[in-house]
Amino acid sequence: MIKITFTIGIGKDKDGKAIPQEDQVLFSKRAKAMVTREFGGSSSHIVEGEWVSPKGEIVEERSLVISTTTDSPGNRYTAKELARGFRVLFNQDCVMVTREVVQMELI
Numbered sequence: 001m002i003k004i005t006f007t008i009g010i011g012k013d014k015d016g017k018a019i020p021q022e023d024q025v026l027f028s029k030r031a032k033a034m035v036t037r038e039f040g041g042s043s044s045h046i047v048e049g050e051w052v053s054p055k056g057e058i059v060e061e062r063s064l065v066i067s068t069t070t071d072s073p074g075n076r077y078t079a080k081e082l083a084r085g086f087r088v089l090f091n092q093d094c095v096m097v098t099r100e101v102v103q104m105e106l107i
Helices: 021-039 075-089
Strands: 002-009 043-052 058-070 096-101
Touching: 002 021, 002 075, 021 058, 021 075, 075 096
Parallel strands: none
Antiparallel strands: 002 058, 002 096, 043 058
């Protein structure tokens, strides 16, 4: 099984403009629904993160993390396409996508 995780900045856009709360909610619902439709399920949560800008400044950022698990390696292309769509939807420079092999068991 492959666990795919999308981390999307939702607090500010790539130009540093605040994303209105109502847009954060609307866009987040859309993004979660897209992952669920494509992979059959997802889980999500909001996190506060930090990263170092090219200027060396620490940037604090609110992000949406959406995770899903799939047994189809062919979905890697789909993950990239979804990430590109999220990048446009939230007006971001990038969306972080991680993939890891996991053992999953439904008990």
